[in-house]
Amino acid sequence: MVSPPPAARSAAPVNVKGARVLVVEARYYDDIADELLAGATEAIEAAEAEGVVVTVPGALEIPAAIAILVEEAARAGQPYDAAVALGCVIRGETGHYDIVAGESARALMDLSVLGRLPLGNGILTVETMEQALARARVSEMNKGAGAAEAALSVLALKRAAAAAPVGED
Numbered sequence: 799m800v801s802p803p804p805a806a807r808s809a810a811p812v813n814v815k816g817a818r819v820l821v822v823e824a825r826y827y828d829d830i831a832d833e834l835l836a837g838a839t840e841a842i843e844a845a846e847a848e849g850v851v852v853t854v855p856g857a858l859e860i861p862a863a864i865a866i867l868v869e870e871a872a873r874a875g876q877p878y879d880a881a882v883a884l885g886c887v888i889r890g891e892t893g894h895y896d897i898v899a900g901e902s903a904r905a906l907m908d909l910s911v912l913g914r915l916p917l918g919n920g921i922l923t924v925e926t927m928e929q930a931l932a933r934a935r936v937s938e939m940n941k942g943a944g945a946a947e948a949a950l951s952v953l954a955l956k957r958a959a960a961a962a963p964v965g966e967d
């Protein structure tokens with residue numbers, strides 16, 4: 799079995815102190831957004847990283863916002879080290895749910911992999927508001943924190959790999 803590098807095993811993000819983290823939240827449901835943002839913000843602060851929060855109307859706008867803002871920050875010499883997407887998609891009467899949920903997830907995955915960008919996807923895709931609240935609430939599943947911690951963990955792995963490229967003793 800191939801073990802991941804030490805940083806990848808760490809439950810708590812390591813060596814991400816001072817990282818700049820872009821948080822793009824979709825405020826389609828304000829109460830849900832409040833909880834997701836609170837959880838993500840707490841996790842970023844606990845890692846002694848810096849969060850920059852930007853708001854868009856819906857989940858479909860999140861990937862483009864991240865792509866635009868990450869590129870502009872790099873051009874300005876203040877690059878983001880990681881990104882977190884926060885939102886909530888609740889199924890309605892039509893197939894639009896599949897578009898919003900699927901396309902936002904697909905675009906975020908492409909941004910992360912193709913851009914080598916540590917990115918946590920905290921866009922809830924649920925059937926009911928009750929399911930959304932249980933997953934968003936900091937006091938319950940706290941998925942906003944989970945998304946931030948996931949992004950920071952990949953950033954820690956990226957930084958560890960850059961410091962000691964895989965295969966070097």
Ligand SMILES: Nc1c(NC[C@H](O)[C@H](O)[C@H](O)CO)[nH]c(=O)[nH]c1=O
Pocket residue numbers: 824826855856857858859885886887888889898
């Ligand atoms: N139904 C939900 C949406 N729909 C809006 C889209 O995200 C987008 O803003 C619109 O299609 C204009 O481009 N967005 C959510 O975040 N959550 C939903 O449940």
Ligand SMILES: CC(=O)[C@@H](O)COP(=O)(O)O
Pocket residue numbers: 887888889890891892893894895896898
């Ligand atoms: C996820 C959605 O886009 C959904 O809220 C829209 O509702 P509907 O499918 O009833 O138009």
